[in-house]
Each structure stands twice: as C-alpha cells, then as structure tokens.
Amino acid sequence: MTQLVWFRSDLRSRDNPALWHACKNSQDSVIGVVFVTRQQWQQHGLGERKMQLLENAMQALKTELKQLHIPLLIIPADTFADCNQTLQRIIIQLNIRSVAFNIEYEVNERRRDIEFSRWCREQQISVYKFHDQCMVPPGEVRTKQDLPFKVFTPFKRAWIQQADGRIGAPLPQPQPRDPAIQNALAGLAGLQGNIPATNTVADELWPASEDEAHQRLNQFAEERGRAYKELRDLPAEDATSRLSVYLSLGMISPRQCLHVALSHNKGQLTGNTPGFDTWISELIWREFYRHLLVAFPQLCKHKAFKPDTEQVPWRNSESDFKAWCEGRTGYPIVDAAQKQLVAEGWMHNRLRMISAMFLTKHLLIDWRKGEAFFNHWLLDADLASNNGGWQWSASTGADGVPYFRIFNPTTQSQRFDADGEFIARYLPQLAELPAAARHQPDNLQRQRCGYETPIVEHKFARQRALDAFKQTLTTA
Ligand code: FAD
Incomplete structure (x- = not known):
C-alpha cells in the first residue's frame, strides 16, 4: 500500500506526526506532496522573500526525505482549490488509500481540509490528521x-x-524506507513542476x-x-x-x-x-x-477581538503611514526597528510592540494596516502571532489591560537601548551623536545628521489616542 503525506507548514522530517504515521508500516511505500501556492500566498499578503523562503524550505525537505528514500513532489498550484484537485488526481493515479497531514488552523486552510476530507470519505480513502x-x-x-x-x-x-x-518526547526521524518497496513509486517525477532554489537575503540570514x-x-x-x-x-x-x-x-x-x-x-x-x-x-x-x-475565527477575517473597538475612529493618513513604513517618523527607536524589519525580515519583540503601538496609538492608524505591513516583510509571518501581537498593541485584542497602555517611544528607547547601540546600527546617520542624544536628537542635531523631525508630538498624540478610545468605548 502507498501512504501519502501532505506537507504544509510542517516542513520537517523529525517530530512530524503525519510523516511518522505514514512510515509506521515498513512494507508500505511513502510519498510526500507539498504545494507552492503563490497566488494564494499573495492573497494572504506574504512578501516575495517569505515566498522564496518557503520554496527553499520545501527543497530542503525534499533533500532530507531523499535520504529516507521518500520522494517529495513539490507542485505549483495557484490556490487551495487547485491543491485539492491536483491531489485528488494524484491519489487516483497512484491508487492511494491513506493520506496523513498535520492540521492548519486558519479559516481558509480549514475550509480546504474539510472539502478534501469530504472527497476522501466519498472515495473511502482514510485521512489521518494530527496536531503539530x-x-x-x-x-x-x-x-x-x-x-x-x-x-x-x-x-x-x-x-x-x-x-x-x-x-x-519529540518523534525521531523515521527510518529510511526500503528502496525496493519505494521503487513502486518510480516515474513520479513527471508530476512535479520545476521550482528553482533561490538565493536571497532571507537565505543568507535564515538558511532553510x-x-x-x-x-x-x-x-x-x-x-x-x-x-x-x-x-x-x-x-x-x-x-x-x-x-x-x-x-x-x-x-x-x-x-x-x-x-x-x-x-x-x-x-x-x-x-x-x-x-x-x-x-x-x-x-x-x-x-x-x-x-x-x-x-474566535473572526480573527482570521480582519475583525477586532474586542468588537466595540471596531468603532475607533482610525485616522486615514497615507503620508503618516508611509513615513512609519519607511522608518521616517523622527522617533529613532521606531525608525531603527522598521529598518531592521526590511533589512532582515525579522524584528525584535520589544520593538514590534513599540512600533505597533506607535502606529496605532501615536498615529492612530488602523492596526490592520500595520499587521499587513509586518505580514509582508516578516519572514516569521504567522497569522496567529502577528494578529495577536498587533491587536494586543492596539488594545483591540486579548489583553487584560485597557486601552490606556501607551508606550512612550523615547522612554522605551532609553530603557531598552540605553547606549543607543541598536539605533546607531540601523540609523548610522545618528551614530556620531552621543548615546544619550540618539533617543531624541534636538533640532540642531537632526539637521546636522539629516534626520527627520518627529511627525507627531508625544503628549498630543497620547491624548488624541486616549480621547479616541474613550469616546468610542463610552458610546459603544
Ligand atoms: P524568542 O524570544 O526566542 O521566543 C521563542 C519563541 O516563542 C518564538 O520563536 C516564538 O515562536 C514564540 N514567541 C515569543 N514571543 C512571542 C509572542 N509575544 N507571541 C507569540 N509567540 C511568541 N511572532 C511570530 O512568530 N510571527 C509573527 O508574525 C509575529 N508578529 C508579531 C507582531 C507584533 C506586533 C508583536 C508585538 C509580536 C509578534 N510576534 C510574532 C511575536 C514575537 O515578536 C516573535 O515571535 C519573536 O520576536 C521572535 O523572535 P525569537 O524567535 O527570537 O523569539
């Protein structure tokens, strides 16, 4: 019998419950399938670098599985619906009776799996699902x-x-399959597309x-x-x-x-x-x-966790949003953080909180815009954690503390980057300033270094955010 493993966001050979399950019987041949769904990924807002990293991770898994004599088909498919159709064709072609996969929790992914499982039931094909x-x-x-x-x-x-x-304890890597048994799967190569491995910043900093x-x-x-x-x-x-x-x-x-x-x-x-x-x-x-x-599946649908915060009068300022995206707010710690994000595809957790709170509280810009920007640039982009982090920072999310938690970016900077070392690393124009001045350069220093004036004044912005939330929540 042939066992099929459908890989998705579980691109590993060790501690992989679906793979482990498929490999249980040494007499079965095992095949892996994974889809490159670029169109779907783009709809989900992923950036080019993350998509390339995903593809590289698939190639790495293929190499890993090759040592176990398990072929991995890497198949381009535009959308999740296409995945299901292609998979059904493969299943019929190879007369597969058993499919295993690890569960994804997002709404579109769950819908895809429900449809696939329904088809399998109709065809009397066993489906094994695991939480990993x-x-x-x-x-x-x-x-x-x-x-x-x-x-x-x-x-x-x-x-x-x-x-x-x-x-x-984590599951080990399965034992290599018997090549003689795996020979039953010869000739599969025609089923897969050609996904060239790419060499990007992502790959340099985060080898797949x-x-x-x-x-x-x-x-x-x-x-x-x-x-x-x-x-x-x-x-x-x-x-x-x-x-x-x-x-x-x-x-x-x-x-x-x-x-x-x-x-x-x-x-x-x-x-x-x-x-x-x-x-x-x-x-x-x-x-x-x-x-x-x-x-709370509404979290997958761009909805606030706290419904009454849907009424917050977010400002619609494209120029402020652009300044934040490009690291030109005039608040060094925020700008340095944004530069780190674009340069490395990663941002330090403390800075994610500072930057997200600055956008949503100081600029009073809708958290969804920031969430999408992070989702595009972060190589760890992940709906649950990104949405959770953004809604926590915007006070629209799962948090015991009310909306009046508003970080002061300058005091955060003084506290967590006391020597201004991080700022100097990502904003080299400020490196010549004494450490203490890097957190909030004065006008003369800004001019000398060619650095922006703050796009908003802290006290004013704080009060504006407090008023906006207070007004919304008392009238809701
Ligand atoms: P470590 O400090 O080494 O922590 C170990 C692991 O724990 C992390 O790899 C991560 O998986 C998990 N973790 C740590 N902190 C958090 C947290 N606050 N929430 C959830 N998981 C956490 N994390 C993502 O993985 N993807 C995202 O898209 C993402 N977006 C975020 C957006 C905002 C606005 C905020 C405030 C946080 C976000 N986080 C996200 C959480 C956190 O910032 C990162 O997980 C962490 O910075 C990753 O660095 P690390 O691996 O060195 O973490």
Whole structure:
C-alpha cells in the first residue's frame, strides 16, 4: 500500500506526526506532496522573500526525505482549490488509500481540509490528521466554565496544569524506507513542476535547513537560555533564539523547542531557572494565540477581538503611514526597528510592540494596516502571532489591560537601548551623536545628521489616542 503525506507548514522530517504515521508500516511505500501556492500566498499578503523562503524550505525537505528514500513532489498550484484537485488526481493515479497531514488552523486552510476530507470519505480513502503546531491542541485549555480563555496569564496557568508531564518526547526521524518497496513509486517525477532554489537575503540570514534550526536551538539553550529573562528585551543584544522563522515554516516544532528547554530546566515547565521559565512562557504565548484563532475565527477575517473597538475612529493618513513604513517618523527607536524589519525580515519583540503601538496609538492608524505591513516583510509571518501581537498593541485584542497602555517611544528607547547601540546600527546617520542624544536628537542635531523631525508630538498624540478610545468605548 502507498501512504501519502501532505506537507504544509510542517516542513520537517523529525517530530512530524503525519510523516511518522505514514512510515509506521515498513512494507508500505511513502510519498510526500507539498504545494507552492503563490497566488494564494499573495492573497494572504506574504512578501516575495517569505515566498522564496518557503520554496527553499520545501527543497530542503525534499533533500532530507531523499535520504529516507521518500520522494517529495513539490507542485505549483495557484490556490487551495487547485491543491485539492491536483491531489485528488494524484491519489487516483497512484491508487492511494491513506493520506496523513498535520492540521492548519486558519479559516481558509480549514475550509480546504474539510472539502478534501469530504472527497476522501466519498472515495473511502482514510485521512489521518494530527496536531503539530501546538503542544496542547486548541480547544483543550478551557476555563472552569468550559469557555476559551481570553487573557494570557490564566491561560498559561491552565496550560501548564494540562501539559505538565503529558507532552511526550519529540518523534525521531523515521527510518529510511526500503528502496525496493519505494521503487513502486518510480516515474513520479513527471508530476512535479520545476521550482528553482533561490538565493536571497532571507537565505543568507535564515538558511532553510532543519539542521540549522536545531543548531540554533541548541546554541541558544546552551549559550543564552539562562540569561534570557534579563536580556531578552534589549534589541542590541543577540539574546533571543531567533527561531520564529523556523517555527513558522515548521522546520522545527514547538515540542522540540520545549524538549530542549526542559532538559535545561530540570524537566520543569516553570519554577526552575528564570531564563528557561521565561522562554517556555513565550512558547506558551505562541500557543495562546493559536488557541484564540480557533476559538474566535473572526480573527482570521480582519475583525477586532474586542468588537466595540471596531468603532475607533482610525485616522486615514497615507503620508503618516508611509513615513512609519519607511522608518521616517523622527522617533529613532521606531525608525531603527522598521529598518531592521526590511533589512532582515525579522524584528525584535520589544520593538514590534513599540512600533505597533506607535502606529496605532501615536498615529492612530488602523492596526490592520500595520499587521499587513509586518505580514509582508516578516519572514516569521504567522497569522496567529502577528494578529495577536498587533491587536494586543492596539488594545483591540486579548489583553487584560485597557486601552490606556501607551508606550512612550523615547522612554522605551532609553530603557531598552540605553547606549543607543541598536539605533546607531540601523540609523548610522545618528551614530556620531552621543548615546544619550540618539533617543531624541534636538533640532540642531537632526539637521546636522539629516534626520527627520518627529511627525507627531508625544503628549498630543497620547491624548488624541486616549480621547479616541474613550469616546468610542463610552458610546459603544
Ligand atoms: P524568542 O524570544 O526566542 O521566543 C521563542 C519563541 O516563542 C518564538 O520563536 C516564538 O515562536 C514564540 N514567541 C515569543 N514571543 C512571542 C509572542 N509575544 N507571541 C507569540 N509567540 C511568541 N511572532 C511570530 O512568530 N510571527 C509573527 O508574525 C509575529 N508578529 C508579531 C507582531 C507584533 C506586533 C508583536 C508585538 C509580536 C509578534 N510576534 C510574532 C511575536 C514575537 O515578536 C516573535 O515571535 C519573536 O520576536 C521572535 O523572535 P525569537 O524567535 O527570537 O523569539
């Protein structure tokens, strides 16, 4: 019998439940399929670099699977509907009776899978689905009233209770298949298109390889994990794991990350080393946003988590938005952050919060515009975390704190980039200024360095945002 594995955002050979399942019986031949859905990705707002990275990750998986004698068909298909049609053709052509895949939680993806599963049922083809993106499947962490959590801290407490001692060790890579059995699949090459591997900035900074992801994980755990709590908020430091890109492609699983963290934390999810406790907590944030996406599918449809915030009178200023996108707001920490995003396809978490809050509170521009911009440029672009982060920053999202949390970008800068080192790295025109002046150069310094004047004054902007939210929420 031939087993088919449909890969998607799980581009790895290790700790892959669908692949593992398909490889269970050594007498079965196994084939993998993955689709390059550029048109669909573009509809989802992904940028060119992320699409290329996805393609490179598919090529890397193909190489990985080749060593296991498992062919991977990389097939161009415009949309999800095309994937289903193509897959059905392959299934019929190869007389496949069993398909396995790992579940994706976004609305379009779930719709695609429902349709595919319905077709399989009609054809009496077995479908095996697995949760691999979350360590505790969405829907399984609930309040005492059997409702989904809406705030992180109680979610985390309940998640830990649920997960403690129950998250198994990551699955190994399956054993190589017997080439004689796999020979049954000879002649498949004609089914796939030609996707050339590309060499981009993304590839230089984030080489698409499972081994690279594991190397980064181990290096982080050994060298930086213990100091994570103290240093993680300092953008000039290389203090975080930078694994988000690999997690978003599924080149590494959250369970693999947790497993390594636990091995440095005496097997405990919390209450051991502050560094690893905090890092594990971040992995739980990732879970939280995925659980929210499933419980509140309106999040996939550009809707605010808090419906009354739909009435916030967002400003429609193209010029302010453009200045923010291009890193020309006159607030050095915001501008440096935006430059990092475009240069590296990644932005430090503290800066994501500062920058997102600046756009939504200081400029009072709709969070959806910022979310789309990040989604385009981030190589770790991920609907659940990006939407969660943006709505948290805009106070439209799942957050216990009300709208009046408004970061002052200058004091944030002084606190988290005290020496102005990060600013100088991404805004070299300010490097000649003394550290203290880099956070908020005076007019003369701005002129000398050829740097913008602030597009909005902090106190005024803060009050404008407070008024806009207050007015909306009292009239809602
Ligand atoms: P580490 O600090 O090493 O953390 C380990 C892992 O935990 C990360 O790789 C990530 O998977 C997870 N994680 C850490 N912080 C968060 C968080 N706040 N929320 C959810 N998961 C978290 N993360 C994405 O993966 N994709 C996005 O598109 C994304 N967009 C964001 C947008 C905004 C406005 C904000 C405020 C945050 C966003 N984040 C996003 C979350 C966070 O900024 C990144 O996950 C983190 O900066 C990645 O760096 P790292 O891998 O070094 O993280």
